Structure formats: C-alpha cells, structure tokens
Amino acid sequence: MIEGRGLTKYFDAGFLGDPSAAAVDSVDIHIGPGETLALVGESGCGKSTLGRMLLYLIHPTRGDVLFEGKNLAKMRGSELRALRWKFQIVSQHPDNALNPRWTVARSILEPFRIHSKRLNGRGMNGELERLIDLVGLEPEQAARYPHQLSGGELQRAVIARAIALDPAFIVCDEPTSMLDVSIQASIIRLLQERQKAIGCACLFITHDIQLARILGDRVAVMLGGRIVEEGEKILDHPLHPFTQRIVSPHGISQGNGLPEDCKIIPGACTYLPFCPRGTGRCHTLPEIQDYGDRRVSCHMVA
C-alpha cells in the first residue's frame, strides 16, 4: 500500500557541517493496508525523518515513495495535495499540534475545509459531533481554545482531526511520549480502536519496546539511519545484536542506549563500535537480507 524504496535523506549541513551524515540511509520499507508497523530506535536515529518522508513532508534526497502503486515524486503539486486526504499525522507534541488561534472544533474540521468534497453532503456540525464522540471529548471542550485543554484532551482532538477523513495511512510519531503515564494507555487504546475501525495502515514510531511489541503487526528496528532488523516476532527472538541489546531487561529507555559521543566508523557496520560479536568482516557495511520471517542487516547472523 505504502512503500519506500531506497529512501535516503541528507540534511543540508550548512557551511561547516559534515555533509556526509545521512539522517536516513537507503531504507526499504512497506506497510500493507490495515497493518501497523512499529518503528523503534533511539532518539536521533532517523525514525521521524523516515515517517515524514513516507508522508512526503520531507522530500527524500534519493529513493521513491509509492502510495497504492503511484510514485509520489512524479506527481504534480496539486495532484499530490488532492491525494493527501488519505495521509494523516499524529505528532509528539500535542501542545503545538493545534493552531492556538483556532477553537479546537475548527482544527478538528480543518481536513473537511481543505477537502470539501469529502463531506459528501454531510453537515460540518454532524461530523464534528461524530468525531468528538468517537475520541471521547465533550462538545463544550471542542468550543475552547487549545491552551484551555490538557495534554491528553489535546491529543484526543489531534486524533479526531487525523481520523476525520477516514485516511488510508497514519503516521503516529511517539504520540504518547509527552503525556502522563496515566493517560498514555487510554490514548493508545483509542488509536488502536480507531485504526481497526477505519482499517488504515499505521506507522507507529516509538522508543518504547513494550509498546512496539503490543501494537506492531511487524516491528522495524532502526539504528543510525538504517533499518537493522525487521519482521513479525523479532522482539521475541532478536537476531541482530542491537535488537538483542534493546530487548534486554533494561531496554533503551532505561539508559542501556549507545554512548552518544562515540564516532561511527565510516563504511563499517553502524553497530560495530558497540558490537560484542564484531569481526573483521564487519568493517564493510552489511546488506539487509531476508532470513525467512524477517530481514536482518548483520554479517554474523547467517
């Protein structure tokens, strides 16, 4: 349904920056209809950049994004905009995801204003009632401005906007990381429930291994801009040494991550400086290869 081929992104490093640093490097990724792909990795590994490239919010330096078989790079601007009702994003910061100058209701209904044909003759008010009922907001809350709502309520409003047009593909970029622990579960449940009802594909970006295990039909692990392991049950039986490390009892979120100041060796496997199993072969970058139920990028797995 949505597919990325050889996606690579170099950000403009400026006059003195390192132009060879790729945020995302040759990533192949696909998500089927109704499927959830959980993308895990440390902060700064390129998860969000990859998600935004799939939405074509960030244009890839190399590689193509194919949506329902059509190459987004080959589309004209107006054509792409007309197709965009099928794409939605739920971002990490609910407090700036809604225009502070607009009432929450107006923000929720914005997709209908952009794609007025999608209303199909239904009234805006009816749609608003349906949406806020689905996400569990009060009509009175929808009439307020974003700064008058709590983080959890804001995220519900963001979800209401995201599901307004029954999209085909939603990117959820760490939607609960800024929320209170007590609210996270209810937001996750809401997202899961709405996704099932609409039947849309979902890229769920997170650094929480447990969340990825619960939500992901498939899981992809990213490291330094590349996918190192991807498949259905990889978190239960990890093959790549990095996946093994992050599923270990401590996990990446509890300070088991990689030391930040460590230099990556050019041309070598990204994980080599930390890998307990590294050998001479690992000084060449391993290709990602199929191993039955999964794809792994490691010389030592075969």
Add this chain to the structure above:
Amino acid sequence: MDAGCVNLQDRFPTLRGIMDVLRGNVTLTAGLVIFFTLFLITILAPVIAPHDPAEQDLGNRFASPTPEYPLGTDQFGRCIFSRTVYGGQISLAIAVISTVACVLIGILVGMYAGYYPRLDAPLMRMTDIFLAFPAIVLALPIIAIVGPTPLGIILAILLPGWAKFARVIRSSTLSVKSSGFVEASKAAGATDTHILFRHILPNCYGPIIEIATLGLGSKIITITSLGFLGLGVQPPIPEWGTMINQGLTMLEKAPMIALSAGSMIVLFVLATNLIGSELRKIIDPRSDTIVI
C-alpha cells in the same frame, strides 16, 4: 486564566481579558489613555479649536494667552491652540497610513521569505540593503523627487521603513512554520496560501501589533523631523514639525508655538512607547529589548 496574565500569543483576547490586563497594568492603561485622547482631540479638531487654523489677525500678532486665544497667537496672529489641535491631523494621518503600508509590505516580504527557503536569501538581502541606509538618507532624495506633499512624505517613510517589519515577521514565520499544526495541515493537503494566511499570519499578530505601535511613534518623529528640515508639509497647512521649525526662531517672543507642538509630539511618542513596550512584555515576557 489568571487575571493580568493574558498571553496574546495563545488566543484572541476577549473583552473581559483585556479589562483584566488593563486593571493590573497602569503603564499600559496610561499609554492607551494618552494615545486615544490625542487621537480624539485631533479628530474632533473642528469642534475643539476656537479658530480656523489659517485665519490671520495681523493686528493681534504675538498675543499673550487670552480666553479668545488660549495659547496666544503667532507671527501672523493665528491662534496657536487651534494650529496645534489641527496640526495633529496631517501628522497622525501620514503616520497611520505609512505604518499600515509598512506592515502590509513587511507581512508579504517577511512571510514569503520565512516560508519559502528559496525566496529567503534574495528577499532578505534586499531588506538588508534598505536597512543599511539611515532612514533620512533615503527620505531626502524621495522628497526631492516627489515633492514635499503628503504622498511624498508617505513614500519617504515607507521606503526605509518596511524593512524592519519584514525582518520581524520573517522570524515569527520561521518559528510558527515548524509547529505541529502547520505540519498536520500540510500533511492533510492544504495549499501554501491556506497555511500562510490561516495558520502563520494569525500567529504573528502579537509581534505585528507590537512593532506597529512602536513604529507609529517613530513615524511621527520622522514626519516632524522632515517638517523641521523644511521638507514636510508646507505652510500654511498646520503641522507639528513645521510649527517647531518656525517657532524656534521666535522662541523668546512666542515660546508657545514651538513648545505646544513639541509637547504634543512628546506625548504621542511617549504613549506609543508605553503601549509598545507593555505589549512586548505581555507577548514575550522573557525579552526586554525594543526592536524599533
């Protein structure tokens, strides 16, 4: 929402919110009172002024203040009080028109430069060129070409004036551009025009109001300096800068000519600075520098 702490960046202020702010902020209230009083006096000049500002009474030159001439008369026997009251009309009209024009040009240039990375360098270098010249250096040749008419003065203020506005609006655009609601709108297929005018512009209103208020004061100063240099509105139309210019030579004989016009300018600039700096504190409590 606590009283006295309305964040203009967060939402449109309601009438009640505004009243709460005013009750807690004497400086802002004082500024607004002076500002609107001066505006009212100027607009109501035909009602307030006892004489026609151009009416000469040559038998009654340099008169001392009397009930008939509250501030005395000038070298042609014209009523100084009436001339001061009328003098604000042309100064304030030019100041308001040129500020609005500066804001509009600044919004267009600033928003497009901030939103489209490709336009950023060309538009901002052009802005830098206009910022590099002292305002008066650009104003003098324009007055020389167009002539010392109201249109000429507006152009002379506008040409060097819009650049500061463009810079401020560009930086606000850059910060709003990266927020989640702009991204979500773009992901949902909104056009650039929709994003620029529905999302980015309303979120720049705070800084725009602030620099426009401060700008209004500096425009009055520019207008009166042009008048003082003899390049402003020409006599016999009453104008504050021209009045100071003419009154200066007669400062001992008839001090009220220059002093009355001068104090009006001081009051007006004081009011705009009070309002502008207080708005700045409300909009951005962390910074205390003044842009203009």
